[in-house]
Structures are given as structure tokens and as C-alpha cells.
Amino acid sequence: MTAKGAKDVLIPVASEFDIIRKYFTRPAPTAVLGVGDDCALLQPRLGMTLAVSTDMLLAGRHFFPDAEPGKLGHKALAVNLSDLAAMGADPRWATLAIALPEADEKWIAAFAQGFFRLAARFEVELIGGDTTRGPLAISVTVIGEVPADLALRRDGALAGDDIWVSGATGEAALALAYLQRRVTLEPRAKAIAECADPALAADCLLAGGDDYELVFTAPPSKRAEIEAVGGDLGLSLTRIGAAVPGKPVATLRDAQGKIISASRKGFDHFA
Numbered sequence: 539m540t541a542k543g544a545k546d547v548l549i550p551v552a553s554e555f556d557i558i559r560k561y562f563t564r565p566a567p568t569a570v571l572g573v574g575d576d577c578a579l580l581q582p583r584l585g586m587t588l589a590v591s592t593d594m595l596l597a598g599r600h601f602f603p604d605a606e607p608g609k610l611g612h613k614a615l616a617v618n619l620s621d622l623a624a625m626g627a628d629p630r631w632a633t634l635a636i637a638l639p640e641a642d643e644k645w646i647a648a649f650a651q652g653f654f655r656l657a658a659r660f661e662v663e664l665i666g667g668d669t670t671r672g673p674l675a676i677s678v679t680v681i682g683e684v685p686a687d688l689a690l691r692r693d694g695a696l697a698g699d700d701i702w703v704s705g706a707t708g709e710a711a712l713a714l715a716y717l718q719r720r721v722t723l724e725p726r727a728k729a730i731a732e733c734a735d736p737a738l739a740a741d742c743l744l745a746g747g748d749d750y751e752l753v754f755t756a757p758p759s760k761r762a763e764i765e766a767v768g769g770d771l772g773l774s775l776t777r778i779g780a781a782v783p784g785k786p787v788a789t790l791r792d793a794q795g796k797i798i799s800a801s802r803k804g805f806d807h808f809a
């Protein structure tokens with residue numbers, strides 16, 4: 539029975555193909571073929587090698603399930619762009635695999651906006667992906683270009699090189715500890731320096747993760763050049779140590795030169 543005047547309201551539910559067409563299909567002018575076929579087709583520029591990296595983000599593991607979708611869209615691409623930056627590669631294209639619990643168009647639109655805003659900034663074209671229903675999960679693969687002999691590989695460090703780090707590390711991990719109520723924080727700006735739990739602060743700084751800063755090595759003859767680059771970018775670049783001959787182990791020392799044993803060596807999902 540229907541009350542007089544009331545209409546049956548049909549709420550349209552977007553299909554998988556509607557979602558792909560409306561939210562994830564954008565022009566990809568530098569790809570030979572973008573979204574729409576079984577594969578995308580890519581042609582690297584002359585003399586360039588492709589650099590490829592994938593990261594996966596799972597709700598409840600890499601982000602809070604109620605995280606703002608726009609920020610999540612940004613982060614899903616940003617974590618991958620940082621891998622290309624680490625190897626000195628220029629970002630060109632990306633694919634996006636996403637599992638969504640439901641076709642919540644408001645959520646998807648905000649996610650896509652965050653993703654494409656960052657993609658536009660770095661001139662990355664979305665050229666394919668996969669869309670499925672399931673527990674919220676996002677995996678982005680980025681494809682960049684770098685001349686093969688200029689790729690900054692981890693095995694490129696030489697004994698005698700300085701070790702540098704960009705920006706500041708630890709704040710993302712400390713913010714997570716704060717959200718999990720493992721620590722209380724008062725002045726936001728100096729969170730690491732003034733943290734009431736110095737052991738936790740040191741752990742976040744040395745091994746927290748989620749910072750997206752770069753660690754790199756360079757011969758001491760490049761110090762002035764590197765500092766100038768930091769000045770140009772408005773980015774602090776800090777010399778934190780040196781590569782020495784011998785086994786590839788990291789020895790950490792405090793400001794007084796005393797050896798400190800880090801409780802962990804970076805984030806391990808199975809530790």
C-alpha cells in the first residue's frame with residue numbers, strides 16, 4: 539500500500555562500469571591507449587627505461603576505515619610517487635586497483651578528486667586498473683621514466699659517501715601513536731623534540747615510517763651543491779652520516795657519538 543502522493547523512489551545504484559566511466563576514465567594523451575581496453579599501451583620516450591612500483595593500502599592496516607576519501611586518494615598515489623622520486627624517475631602513468639564495500643558515489647567522487655588533483659600536479663595519467671566489491675583496499679602502480687644509467691639504485695652507495703636525509707622524519711608515526719592514545723602531545727610544531735616519551739619519539743624518528751622523505755648518498759665533494767638544491771627547494775637536507783667499507787649494517791649514534799640500538803629497523807607487517 540502506498541500513501542497518497544508518495545512515489546516509489548528508485549535510488550540509482552552505480553554499476554561497476556558506471557563507476558569506471560564516471561570517476562576513473564580521464565584523457566591520457568601521452569599513452570598510446572588508456573582506460574577502456576584489456577590493456578593500456580605505453581611507449582617510453584627515446585632512451586628512457588621504465589621504472590615501475592606498486593603499493594597497497596588496506597583499510598584498518600594502512601589507514602583508518604573512516605579516513606577522508608579525498609586524502610586517501612591523494613595518499614594512494616603519493617606513496618607510489620615517493621618510490622619513483624627515490625630512484626630519480628619521472629612519473630608518467632598509473633594504474634589503480636580498488637575494492638569498495640559499496641558504490642557510495644559521494645565517497646568515490648571525493649577519492650577520485652584527491653587522486654586526480656595530485657596526478658595533475660605531477661602530470662601522471664591514469665591508464666587502467668580494476669574495480670571490485672570487497673573490503674576497502676587500494677593498490678596503485680606507478681610507471682615512470684629514467685635513463686637506465688641515471689637510476690638511483692640502493693646498491694649505488696660508495697664507501698666514503700655522505701648519507702643525507704630530506705625534511706624531518708618521525709611525525710607521521712608519532713601522530714599515529716597520538717591517535718591511538720599511546721602518547722599525549724601538546725605543541726604540534728615540535729612534537730618530536732618535545733615529546734613526553736623520548737623513547738617513543740626516537741623510535742618514531744628512526745623507524746616510524748610513513749614520512750615519504752628521501753635518504754640518499756653523495757660524495758663529500760657535492761655538499762655545497764646539495765645544500766644549494768635544498769635552499770632552492772625550501773627543503774632541509776641534513777647530512778646524517780657516512781657510508782664506510784665493510785658489512786652493510788647501519789650503526790646509529792646519538793649526538794654525543796654513543797651507539798644507540800634502535801628497537802626496530804622500519805615497519806614489518808609480520809613482526
Ligand code: ADP
Pocket residue numbers: 558562563572573574575576577633634635636664665666667668669
Ligand atoms: P577486466 O574485465 O579485464 O577486468 P574491466 O572491465 O575491469 O576489465 O575494466 C575495463 C577497463 O577499465 C580496463 O581498461 C581497465 O583498465 C579500466 N579500469 C577498471 N577499473 C579501473 C580503475 N579503478 N581505474 C582506472 N581504470 C580502471
Ligand code: MG
Pocket residue numbers: 667668669
Ligand atoms: Mg576488472
